[in-house]
Amino acid sequence: MKKIKIISGIIWAFMALIIILILFPGLNSFSVALSKLPFMKINPNFAGGDAAFSYVQERCTLVVRKPVFDGLLSERKHGFVQLDWRGELPDVISDTIDFDRDGGSDFVVNLKRNDAVTVINPLSDLVTGLNVSVPTSYGWTVRVGLKRE
Amino acid sequence: MEKELVINGYRKSFGKSLLYTLPVFLITFVFMSGGRPDFSDPARLVALLVTFAGMNLLYFLMHYTGRTDRYRAILFIIFALSLSFTLISNIVQMRNSMSFSQSDIVECRIPFCHLVIPMMIIPAAFTKSIIFPGSIIGGFADISSMVILWLFATIALGRGFCSWGCFYGGWDDGFSRIRKKPLLKKISDSWKWMPFALLLMVMLTAAMTLVPTYCDWICPFKAVTEFEQVTDTESAIKAGIFISLFGGLVVALPVVTRKRTQCSFLCPLGAINTLSNKITPFTVKIDNEKCTKCYKCTTVCPLFALSREDVNGGRVSVFCSKCGKCVDVCPNNAIHFGIKGVPAGSFRNFSRNLFLFVSFIFISIFSAGSIINTIQSLLNFIIS
Numbered sequence: 001m002k003k004i005k006i007i008s009g010i011i012w013a014f015m016a017l018i019i020i021l022i023l024f025p026g027l028n029s030f031s032v033a034l035s036k037l038p039f040m041k042i043n044p045n046f047a048g049g050d051a052a053f054s055y056v057q058e059r060c061t062l063v064v065r066k067p068v069f070d071g072l073l074s075e076r077k078h079g080f081v082q083l084d085w086r087g088e089l090p091d092v093i094s095d096t097i098d099f100d101r102d103g104g105s106d107f108v109v110n111l112k113r114n115d116a117v118t119v120i121n122p123l124s125d126l127v128t129g130l131n132v133s134v135p136t137s138y139g140w141t142v143r144v145g146l147k148r149e
Numbered sequence: 150m151e152k153e154l155v156i157n158g159y160r161k162s163f164g165k166s167l168l169y170t171l172p173v174f175l176i177t178f179v180f181m182s183g184g185r186p187d188f189s190d191p192a193r194l195v196a197l198l199v200t201f202a203g204m205n206l207l208y209f210l211m212h213y214t215g216r217t218d219r220y221r222a223i224l225f226i227i228f229a230l231s232l233s234f235t236l237i238s239n240i241v242q243m244r245n246s247m248s249f250s251q252s253d254i255v256e257c258r259i260p261f262c263h264l265v266i267p268m269m270i271i272p273a274a275f276t277k278s279i280i281f282p283g284s285i286i287g288g289f290a291d292i293s294s295m296v297i298l299w300l301f302a303t304i305a306l307g308r309g310f311c312s313w314g315c316f317y318g319g320w321d322d323g324f325s326r327i328r329k330k331p332l333l334k335k336i337s338d339s340w341k342w343m344p345f346a347l348l349l350m351v352m353l354t355a356a357m358t359l360v361p362t363y364c365d366w367i368c369p370f371k372a373v374t375e376f377e378q379v380t381d382t383e384s385a386i387k388a389g390i391f392i393s394l395f396g397g398l399v400v401a402l403p404v405v406t407r408k409r410t411q412c413s414f415l416c417p418l419g420a421i422n423t424l425s426n427k428i429t430p431f432t433v434k435i436d437n438e439k440c441t442k443c444y445k446c447t448t449v450c451p452l453f454a455l456s457r458e459d460v461n462g463g464r465v466s467v468f469c470s471k472c473g474k475c476v477d478v479c480p481n482n483a484i485h486f487g488i489k490g491v492p493a494g495s496f497r498n499f500s501r502n503l504f505l506f507v508s509f510i511f512i513s514i515f516s517a518g519s520i521i522n523t524i525q526s527l528l529n530f531i532i533s
Contacts, residue, residue: 002492009490013430013500016305017507023301024180024514030301031293035286040293042257042285043278045359072275072356082255134252141255 044068048082048143053101060087060139064099069148079146080131085139089113093140096123109142120144158482159501160215169502170209173509177204180514181521192532196524204513211505217473217486221512222322225312228516229319231523233373236260238526239289240375248378257282260290260375263299263315265364267348267417268355280359299418302511307429308422311412311452312470313508314515317370321411322472325403325451332405338453341413341468344420351417363417369394409451412470426467431504433471434487436494437463446475446484463493471504 023030034040041047049065062085069079081099093111098104108121111133118133128145161169178184181201188194207220214220237247240260244253253259261283272280279285279292286293302310311318351363364371366387371377372395377384394415402410412419426432440460447455454468455475465475465484475484486501487493 005490006492006495007490009430009488010496012490013488013503013507016430017503019301019305020507020511021176023298023511027294027297030297031286031291034297035293039273039277039279040285041278042282043272043276043280043359046254046280046282047257048255070276070278070359072272072359132251132255134250134255136252136256141252143255 044070048084048141052099055095060085060089062086062095064097067099067146069146075148077148078128079148080143081146083109083142083144084136085141087139089139097144099144099146107144109144111140111142113140118142158215158485159212159498161212163213166209166212169212170205173208173506173513174205176510177201177513177517181517190525192525192528193521195528196521199524200517200520204517208505208509208513211509212502216477217501217505218477221312221473221508222326224512224516226319226323227520228512229316229323231516231519232316233320234523234526235519236290236374238522246378247375249375250378254282257284258288259283261292261295262290262317262370262374263295264317264368264370264416264418265361266296266299267421268351268361268363271352271356272359275356276359280355281361281364298515302515303422303425303429305429306431306471306508306511307426308419308467308469309429309431309471309508310422310425311416311419312472313512315412315418316516316519317373317416318409318412318470320370320373320399321403321409322451324400325407325409327404328407331407333402334406336406336408336453338456341453343414344416344423347415348417348420366390367394367415369399369411369415371395372399407449407451408453413452413468422470423467426469430489431471431500431507432487432489433465433469433476434485434493435460435463435465436483436485438494439481439483441481441483443480445478445480449474449478471508476501 045068049068051063052066053064055062062083065082065084067079067081069075083097085093091113093109093113096105096108099106104124106124107127108123110119110121118130120127120130122129126147126149128147130142131145132141132143134141178201181197186194186197204224207224211217211220240247249259259282261281265281269279269281272278281292284291299310302314306313354362367390369391371391376391377387379385379388398411398415442460444457444460447457447460451472451474452468452470454466454470459466471486476486485497486504488496488500491500
């Protein structure tokens with residue numbers, strides 16, 4: 001029994017050596033394999049949710065994301081919808097958004113880029129106000145707070 | 150006489166030490182240079198040669214002198230400093246500031262570090278997503294690579310990761326070595342359980358809020374990496390907390406206690422690594438036949454992993470990070486690196502050689518990039 005313990009301990013120690021030796025040459029392929037696992041995606045609370053639809057405008061495109069209410073076990077009462085303007089943005093933006101595509105406008109976004117002033121005019125009870133309005137590498141992003149129906 | 154006894158335990162002849170260094174020499178050469186050094190940038194080449202020579206010298210000295218901790222600590226501390234330097238210079242290059250803004254969060258551009266891992270687990274299981282605004286793969290410090298690096302290292306080394314891989318531990322370790330003798334000697338070692346409480350707290354709060362709460366509110370290492378832009382009261386409170394924790398647990402307490410207090414009392418990943426110490430093959434063993442119960446080892450252990458009860462019981466606790474300080478200080482060579490299953494006192498040199506090889510290969514390759522970058526930047530700065 002003692003010998004078996006010693007031999008298995010030494011074998012495990014050599015396996016640890018192999019683990020470290022294959023780690024660095026295989027790092028890229030191991031990372032790619034890990035990144036393909038189903039849970040390896042950024043939570044929508046950070047990533048902003050999947051794109052729902054887009055409006056192609058004169059020199060830019062407005063991408064409206066799916067509303068995010070993600071909680072640990074179920075949806076939360078409060079969430080947000082993210083709007084991304086991509087491309088060459090005008091100095092002043094004013095867009096009316098129907099984020100749930102029910103035919104009724106939900107809010108109006110007025111954005112003055114130079115002054116970094118963003119105003120949300122809610123047209124629906126589900127809209128709670130402005131959460132985030134920031135310049136991005138691709139244009140501008142606004143997150144508008146929502147209540148769950 | 151005492152010094153001689155300590156050194157005699159593991160020291161090897163010059164030739165034998167060179168021979169033991171040869172595999173590390175070849176492996177580090179291949180990984181650092183990619184097998185083909187770049188001669189087009191002299192500063193880069195010099196940085197590579199200095200890093201390569203320095204690392205191999207440290208490994209050689211570990212064998213030649215028989216001491217572990219002294220040379221490990223040199224590389225470990227340099228790693229911490231250079232990683233912070235590389236990270237900060239990358240971040241400043243990207244954003245012109247050490248602070249990150251809402252734009253960086255919205256675009257998921259925050260570099261990932263291993264301390265986030267405990268908070269990812271429950272949300273990943275339930276929401277099938279990662280609660281961190283970083284990049285999954287590709288880019289600087291992506292989530293996949295950092296998780297793989299930590300996972301492999303913690304399986305192989307257990308809590309040895311905290312002394313042979315964690316690029317924050319070097320800050321604690323460095324400050325704990327500033328004074329020769331501690332000013333504050335009596336600290337209850339029950340504080341070492343604190344990281345488990347914190348681990349539970351941050352895992353639960355992160356699961357409830359879907360925000361990495363430790364990073365958001367507590368992590369003291371934001372002081373040497375990046376932090377949230379102070380724009381309102383909440384972000385100002387957060388800044389106050391991380392600066393206080395850095396000043397208290399990473400700088401002041403290690404200086405006065407000669408212990409790694411942040412690693413011992415706060416780090417939630419350290420708690421997970423403590424658990425993984427159960428599966429790693431490497432450990433530190435106490436040879437009861439040689440031990441004279443002088444308890445020098447309990448005094449020097451920086452992580453409260455050795456109490457008098459542990460020494461009397463002839464075992465090292467799971468909190469051990471295999472830094473080698475107790476092994477170096479033991480006047481009777483009663484403490485040694487060992488392999489689980491192998492009785493204390495047997496295969497001492499074999500176990501030490503194998504453990505040093507595994508752990509040194511990990512830290513040298515992991516740290517090489519940031520050390521080379523730092524030396525290169527310093528050379529470029531001096532030349533310009």
